[in-house]
Amino acid sequence: MTTRSAAWHTATVVASRAETATARRIELDVPTWPGNEAGSHLDVRLTAPDGYQASRSYSIASAGPGTRIVLAVDEVPDGEVSPFLVHDLRDGDRIEVHGPLGAFFVWRPSDDPAPVQLIAGGSGIVPLFAMASAHAASADETPFRLLYSVRSPDDVFFADELATLIDDRFVLDLVYTRRAPADAERAPGRLTSDSLRAAVVPAEQQPRVFVCGPTPFVEAVAGWLLEAGHSSARIRTERFGGS
Ligand SMILES: Cc1cc2nc3c(=O)[nH]c(=O)nc-3n(C[C@H](O)[C@H](O)[C@H](O)COP(=O)(O)OP(=O)(O)OC[C@H]3O[C@@H](n4cnc5c(N)ncnc54)[C@H](O)[C@@H]3O)c2cc1C
Structure with a gap:
């Protein structure tokens, strides 16, 4: 995939x-969007009637050449x-991205045959979902495994889509920190060094690892992976x- 240069675009909310x-899941139509790779993000800029502006970064759950993101x-x-963004944005609204x-x-298909381990905390699933979906849509045979930490079953993003991705190339491990389903094998609780080690591709297999989530989550996980x-x-x- 060729490198796409970043630019400002006008995006219209088409569904949410x-x-x-x-x-909230927000679908944008961006006619000038050049497409994006799996894992990319963008900056959203909001402008108030008095001209005050605020911008924040958001990962893109979709990937590919399309103009819908x-x-x-x-x-x-x-x-x-x-x-x-969660409460006030309406279909037809325009924002800058x-x-x-x-x-x-x-993530892009590569010649590296090593497994890929994805590790998400909360909304950190967004770019990793894009990677898992892109992998599923490709012919890439690399084994993927996703460890996803959420508070409760109600907090799982992309729950239906993730369930349909599970096959012999994609393993999903959910960790519940506050409330687990009745049939869960593991009692609710935060990941630890030991529980992380038990739920990821072992270091000996030299997986490529992508970790995303709140800063304290990412820093703890990265430290445990090195250990x-x-x-x-x-x-x-x-x-x-x-x-
Ligand atoms: C590359 C990148 C991609 C991102 N992608 C996503 C995404 O896909 N979905 C998503 O929901 N968010 C994502 N974020 C986080 C997002 O950019 C904002 O930080 C978040 O929405 C909070 O913005 P705010 O203006 O509401 O809060 P602010 O007014 O900026 O912050 C209010 C308070 O919340 C704290 N805070 C800020 N961000 C977070 C956070 N993420 N978790 C917990 N506390 C926080 C601040 O320290 C502050 O105390 C991403 C951030 C980065 C850097």
Whole structure:
């Protein structure tokens, strides 16, 4: 895929719906969009009637050459931008977006036969979902495994789509931190160094690892991966902020 240069575009909201109790899936039509790789993000810029502007980054849940792009935004209570995107944006509204951005945190089919391990915390699933979907749509035989940490079953983004991706090339491991389904094998609780090690492709297989989520989650996971013997050169991270 050729490198696409980032530019400002006008995007129109064409559809949106609740993704979870706190998050919204937003589909945008961007006629000038050059397409994007799986894992890219963009900047959204909002302008108030008095000219005040605020911009934030959002990963793109979709990938490929199309001009329709999908975002999934989780509300950060008391945040400046995310509550507006989750509650106030309406079909037909126009917003400015700058992108595609992020050439480092992307997955594309490659000659590297090593497995790919994706690790998401909360809304950090967005770029990893794009990677898993792009992988499923490709002929790439690389085994993919996704470890996804969420508070409860109600907080799973892309739940139906993820379920349909599961096959002999894609394994999904869900970890519930606060409430697990009745039939869950594991009691709810945060990931630990040991539980992470048990649920990811072992270091000896030298997987490529993509980690995304709130900054404290990403930093904890990256540290545990290094302790478990994973090479820093094989780990790519994207931090969504928060402390
Ligand atoms: C590359 C990139 C991609 C991102 N993709 C997504 C995405 O796909 N979906 C998504 O929902 N968010 C994503 N984010 C986070 C997003 O950019 C905003 O930070 C988030 O929506 C909060 O913005 P806000 O204006 O509502 O909060 P702000 O007004 O910026 O912050 C309010 C308070 O919340 C804290 N905070 C900020 N961000 C977070 C966070 N992510 N988690 C917890 N606390 C936070 C701040 O420290 C501050 O105390 C991404 C961030 C980056 C850097």
